[in-house]
Amino acid sequence: MPICPAILNHPTIEYLMAYRIMDQFKAQRGFITYDFEKLSDQVMKNITDQTTLLSQLHKLSIASTEVFPNQDKSYELVKRCYTLFDELSENYQEQLDRYELPSNSSFVHLWLAQTFESVEEIYQCMKYEDNALHSDSKSNENTNSVGGINAISFDKCVKVLGWNSSRFDIALLWDALDCELWTMGVPIGSLNYTKSITVTHKKSHMKLQFIDAENLFGPMTLKACVKDYGDKTEHTDVFPYEIINSNNWKEVLMKTEPFEYEDFKSQLKGGYSITKDEYDQYLIDFKRFTNRLDYLKYYNINDTEIMVKPLMNLIDTFEQFNIDVLHYISIASCAYATIRYSTYFPSKFNLESDKQSYYEDFDINADYSNPNPDAKPFELTVGYWKNKCYHYKQQDYKAGRETDKNVTADDNDYYKQLFETSVCSICSAKFTYDNLPSLDRQDNELSHTKANCLPACVSCNISHANRDPKITSLHIKMRQYAIKHNLPMTISDERIYKLLRECITGGLAAVFHRENIAGKTHINELTYDEQSNNLISQDNENVTTHVFALDGNSLYPSSYSSVKNENIPYTDHRMYMAGRSKFYSEKPYIIKNCIDQRKEIFVAKVKDYFSKSEYNNLLALPPIFRNIEIENKEEMIGEYMFSQAQKHSLPMLKKDRKLSTLLDTNGQFMIFNNYYLWLLIDLGIVITDYKAIAVFEKNAADEPFVRTMMNLRIQAILAGSTKEKFHKLIIN
Numbered sequence: 001m002p003i004c005p006a007i008l009n010h011p012t013i014e015y016l017m018a019y020r021i022m023d024q025f026k027a028q029r030g031f032i033t034y035d036f037e038k039l040s041d042q043v044m045k046n047i048t049d050q051t052t053l054l055s056q057l058h059k060l061s062i063a064s065t066e067v068f069p070n071q072d073k074s075y076e077l078v079k080r081c082y083t084l085f086d087e088l089s090e091n092y093q094e095q096l097d098r099y100e101l102p103s104n105s106s107f108v109h110l111w112l113a114q115t116f117e118s119v120e121e122i123y124q125c126m127k128y129e130d131n132a133l134h135s136d137s138k139s140n141e142n143t144n145s146v147g148g149i150n151a152i153s154f155d156k157c158v159k160v161l162g163w164n165s166s167r168f169d170i171a172l173l174w175d176a177l178d179c180e181l182w183t184m185g186v187p188i189g190s191l192n193y194t195k196s197i198t199v200t201h202k203k204s205h206m207k208l209q210f211i212d213a214e215n216l217f218g219p220m221t222l223k224a225c226v227k228d229y230g231d232k233t234e235h236t237d238v239f240p241y242e243i244i245n246s247n248n249w250k251e252v253l254m255k256t257e258p259f260e261y262e263d264f265k266s267q268l269k270g271g272y273s274i275t276k277d278e279y280d281q282y283l284i285d286f287k288r289f290t291n292r293l294d295y296l297k298y299y300n301i302n303d304t305e306i307m308v309k310p311l312m313n314l315i316d317t318f319e320q321f322n323i324d325v326l327h328y329i330s331i332a333s334c335a336y337a338t339i340r341y342s343t344y345f346p347s348k349f350n351l352e353s354d355k356q357s358y359y360e361d362f363d364i365n366a367d368y369s370n371p372n373p374d375a376k377p378f379e380l381t382v383g384y385w386k387n388k389c390y391h392y393k394q395q396d397y398k399a400g401r402e403t404d405k406n407v408t409a410d411d412n413d414y415y416k417q418l419f420e421t422s423v424c425s426i427c428s429a430k431f432t433y434d435n436l437p438s439l440d441r442q443d444n445e446l447s448h449t450k451a452n453c454l455p456a457c458v459s460c461n462i463s464h465a466n467r468d469p470k471i472t473s474l475h476i477k478m479r480q481y482a483i484k485h486n487l488p489m490t491i492s493d494e495r496i497y498k499l500l501r502e503c504i505t506g507g508l509a510a511v512f513h514r515e516n517i518a519g520k521t522h523i524n525e526l527t528y529d530e531q532s533n534n535l536i537s538q539d540n541e542n543v544t545t546h547v548f549a550l551d552g553n554s555l556y557p558s559s560y561s562s563v564k565n566e567n568i569p570y571t572d573h574r575m576y577m578a579g580r581s582k583f584y585s586e587k588p589y590i591i592k593n594c595i596d597q598r599k600e601i602f603v604a605k606v607k608d609y610f611s612k613s614e615y616n617n618l619l620a621l622p623p624i625f626r627n628i629e630i631e632n633k634e635e636m637i638g639e640y641m642f643s644q645a646q647k648h649s650l651p652m653l654k655k656d657r658k659l660s661t662l663l664d665t666n667g668q669f670m671i672f673n674n675y676y677l678w679l680l681i682d683l684g685i686v687i688t689d690y691k692a693i694a695v696f697e698k699n700a701a702d703e704p705f706v707r708t709m710m711n712l713r714i715q716a717i718l719a720g721s722t723k724e725k726f727h728k729l730i731i732n
């Protein structure tokens, strides 16, 4: 399968693409932001010897801003706030009754019930007008969920965003998310960090998906986000959280005079949480309110309203590339979807003034059959056919179909010729070893008989099953396009998956020479004495003036962009990115050949070493960076470190995983990609043993995306625009 989550994991875009109506695309602009205000009770309770519970948070109020999008890019806001005081009001029971809520429901239940009512309206604002697109479409309320052919599938789901909600607010919501009227789905993430949770209304089937807005911007405070991504800077409001607790809230919040400056003293911050100037501003603001509760509501709502503008700006930024931000739960997954999408539509991302020409955009009307002209034509063998017949018979038998007239091993010659001379009945591709044939049953009630089957690619046959024919055709064309341009595709060979999985590791950062004082510290040098087999560490006469940081992050745009650079000595001065897998081998001569020829890009598992005569050239930066297990034995970490650790009874596990810089593969097989291995070979490494290799097609498909984003960012910096942050966010 091709990899393009922006289309293939987004049913609405997939539909619009398949029906050639992408001009109708609009990003989701309706959403809700919410925030809690809390009561904090100082408890100071010892839970265990080591753990003391400082304070407990209780819900005081919840506020939300509902965004109703108009047909143009404008929108209407509706702001709401529910507090503990609602539960005391005379008509509380009446309010609960209106939503058919049980009598013990909290004000959070009430908020959720109201929110479910609002999202139905928001959904109506966002969904596509079916009738405007298809005159033949039947009006059917539920078509989106059953995937009716003529209705644009559009999930009945509205996003509810809180700032840093995955840690705090979700925990406060938790007990209200399951009740008689609605039910909670399985959360994504952990209990302490819930990335996303969906709540479905049992009657209307509307869904609320709670996500953390902070994940869409990266770690920062809400204030910083509004400053960086919003348009205007407004003065921030203040509220003395710490003096309100579950004993005094009724009394404290009903007072009509403003809080005292003393009330803003914060234990958590060890001083006043606001300055005197901010307090004076607060006094002015407070004049507009009848009491502290009214001010609290205003304050609570304001925190949700200020999230709207940055989110709208984010939605706009991505919408120009046909990306629907609110479909994603983090900026990382959104950026990944964007870059994969860019490889199908390079011209959409090629906004440079000096337009370079890249390959053509994906066009669903184009003919991409036989995308790989070099593929070897398929030749049916007796064994392959026998196996196929056996599986077809099993399939039919399990489905309760008559198998008497099924194709048999005797039909081998007939099908051998058929597969050689005919093409796929669905996509008209020739059958090759890249594109294996199968039999596609025409009448689903009948079995695999000669009369009921036409030849079809295995991949077409799979995507053909029980689907809208236009969507099937989209999948097939995208697959052919991906093959034509060597774009990445899902890995189907388990051996390749395992090889790649082994390479994935975190914590790749190392600091050499931790302390250096400019003008003071002498430069430390390592030398190797071959005769005594000792490493000597000594300071030389040169004094440190600058620090050098080496950033080898392969996720950085300079490495994945595949932009030509004369300093890259390999593969046309470009670092190509991997497309679909070509083959896997464990034959040493094949592995050696691929490494030596320097044409294919690959990942290889080998053992290698640098000879001792090279050590002194390489010790400043030993070039094999690996996380390896190091035993904390005296002979490993040295007498000094070992005795220090014992003296201070430091916790010493038997083994530690540490990022190390090595001069050989430590007697183990290690995995390198082609560029890394070629660099090591050019530095003089000797390969002693070959274990496995996975070879990939190569592409430079990320170039338009990286170039464009870089240029947009530079332009934004020069213009002093806040958009700069968006582009930085996307590229990283």
Ligand SMILES: [Zn+2]
Residues within 6 Å of the ligand: 424, 425, 426, 427, 428, 429, 456, 457, 460, 476
């Ligand atoms: Zn086909």
